[in-house]
Amino acid sequence: MGTVATVTLYLPEPLRTYGGGIAELPMSAGTVQAVLDDLERTRAVLYRNVCDETGAVRRHLNIFVNADNVRDLGGLQTRLKDGDVITIVPAVSGG
Amino acid sequence: MADRVMLTIGTKKGVFVAEAAKARRSFALRGPFGPGIPVYSTLIATKGTPTLYASSCNPFFGMKVLRSTNMGKSFTETKSAPAFPKDDGRALINIWSIEPGNGRKELWCGVEPASLFRSQDGGDSWEMVPGISNHEHARKWNPGNGGLCMHTIIRDGNRVHLGISTGGHYLSEDGGQTFKPSNTGVGAGFQPDPYPEYGQCVHKIARHDDAPGRLYMQNHGGWAAWTGPGGPRPDIGVLRSDDYGHSWRSIAKGLPSDFGFPIVVHPHDADTVYVMPLEPATRTCPGGAPGVWRSENGGDSWSRLAKGLPKKESYFTILRDAMTIDDLKTPALYFGTTTGQLWIGREGGEKFECLFDALPPIHNVKVAVV
Numbered sequence: 256m257g258t259v260a261t262v263t264l265y266l267p268e269p270l271r272t273y274g275g276g277i278a279e280l281p282m283s284a285g286t287v288q289a290v291l292d293d294l295e296r297t298r299a300v301l302y303r304n305v306c307d308e309t310g311a312v313r314r315h316l317n318i319f320v321n322a323d324n325v326r327d328l329g330g331l332q333t334r335l336k337d338g339d340v341i342t343i344v345p346a347v348s349g350g
Numbered sequence: 351m352a353d354r355v356m357l358t359i360g361t362k363k364g365v366f367v368a369e370a371a372k373a374r375r376s377f378a379l380r381g382p383f384g385p386g387i388p389v390y391s392t393l394i395a396t397k398g399t400p401t402l403y404a405s406s407c408n409p410f411f412g413m414k415v416l417r418s419t420n421m422g423k424s425f426t427e428t429k430s431a432p433a434f435p436k437d438d439g440r441a442l443i444n445i446w447s448i449e450p451g452n453g454r455k456e457l458w459c460g461v462e463p464a465s466l467f468r469s470q471d472g473g474d475s476w477e478m479v480p481g482i483s484n485h486e487h488a489r490k491w492n493p494g495n496g497g498l499c500m501h502t503i504i505r506d507g508n509r510v511h512l513g514i515s516t517g518g519h520y521l522s523e524d525g526g527q528t529f530k531p532s533n534t535g536v537g538a539g540f541q542p543d544p545y546p547e548y549g550q551c552v553h554k555i556a557r558h559d560d561a562p563g564r565l566y567m568q569n570h571g572g573w574a575a576w577t578g579p580g581g582p583r584p585d586i587g588v589l590r591s592d593d594y595g596h597s598w599r600s601i602a603k604g605l606p607s608d609f610g611f612p613i614v615v616h617p618h619d620a621d622t623v624y625v626m627p628l629e630p631a632t633r634t635c636p637g638g639a640p641g642v643w644r645s646e647n648g649g650d651s652w653s654r655l656a657k658g659l660p661k662k663e664s665y666f667t668i669l670r671d672a673m674t675i676d677d678l679k680t681p682a683l684y685f686g687t688t689t690g691q692l693w694i695g696r697e698g699g700e701k702f703e704c705l706f707d708a709l710p711p712i713h714n715v716k717v718a719v720v
Contacts, residue, residue: 304411345411
């Protein structure tokens with residue numbers, strides 16, 4: 256059993272309507288995956304905006320822990336520590 | 351009393367609503383709703399209080415269904431959108447069609463990857479229809495350029511016709527419980543076997559209540575010059591069935607191209623059908639001069655309708671759901687272009703006029719008199 260950290264999940268503006276209108280959600284989780292699992296349990300509609308039916312993070316979303324994209328860290332298994340800020344950011348794309 | 355003509359216009363940047371009096375002299379535009387997000391399908395449900403639906407296909411945050419109960423003055427998200435069961439392994443990519451069911455709040459929805467969903471509560475909850483979504487062929491279909499989409503749902507009593515690109519035409523005769531491929535006479539140009547059991551790139555199917563058993567199909571044509579295995583396959587693009595979709599025959603003779611996307615039937619004459627031929631390589635208007643082609647004898651012959659349309663230098667595409675016709679006594683045809691123009695063809699297409707000249711690229715157009 257890993258350590259559980261007290262972290263903050265930062266939601267971009269388009270997701271706030273699914274998160275009760277707030278920008279920052281305090282959470283307790285040991286990994287980024289645990290943050291998503293918590294969302295699936297407690298905020299299913301918000302979770303569905305972040306992950307598809309298979310549980311994969313949607314293709315055009317990036318997840319950062321502080322300033323680093325999780326793909327450059329340990330992916331969804333990236334360990335979290337107290338005070339970390341997890342940010343969900345839509346990719347810059349489209350036209 | 352129904353006295354307003356309502357258009358829903360699904361675009362790359364949201365859904366617009368245009369409204370006019372029955373004379374259709376001018377339309378007032380509202381929107382975009384769901385701004386910035388592509389809308390691939392819309393529906394104006396006219397049973398009871400008119401309700402407008404739009405699929406908001408968000409590439410970042412997933413699929414939503416938008417609903418309006420105030421004639422398109424505002425839209426809100428339904429409580430949920432179609433979704434595959436968690437253990438299915440597939441994830442929704444797009445929503446390509448929303449059609450009405452029997453009940454006032456019943457909806458049928460075709461999605462990508464090609465599957466069928468049904469709602470009994472106006473889109474707040476959805477269940478997958480397993481007879482086609484888990485069909486033994488479903489994992490063998492291949493996506494076309496637009497994706498692996500279920501774009502056509504036609505209900506006719508206990509019959510349900512589905513158009514899948516590229517899966518072909520599937521038919522249920524038990525209300526949607528079970529489906530079989532029904533593609534006899536439907537050609538495919540992108541594989542050695544010109545007439546496979548399934549896997550055709552059907553673009554659109556249409557029918558009329560007054561002609562039981564008859565269906566029209568715009569298939570993926572443009573294969574007359576193919577010289578590879580299986581040989582050339584001319585005129586496979588525009589087809590007709592007279593036996594409820596069990597078999598099909600070509601009605602493409604006389605058209606400048608058998609490639610196109612939409613096919614539309616006149617509301618008061620099952621023998622009158624409209625297509626929009628496109629050059630198969632570029633998928634744009636032949637010679638840069640757009641024209642709707644109309645048959646008034648069920649596809650035996652065709653004539654070009656282009657009065658009011660540009661005569662040159664117009665290279666737009668009209669997508670599969672971007673042409674429709676209203677059901678007023680003298681109906682008007684409507685089509686939207688990938689260059690963002692919405693055209694009206696008054697008097698059944700005799701005279702065209704551009705209603706809106708600079709919308710975002712148009713994916714679909716629906717009309718109803720409400």
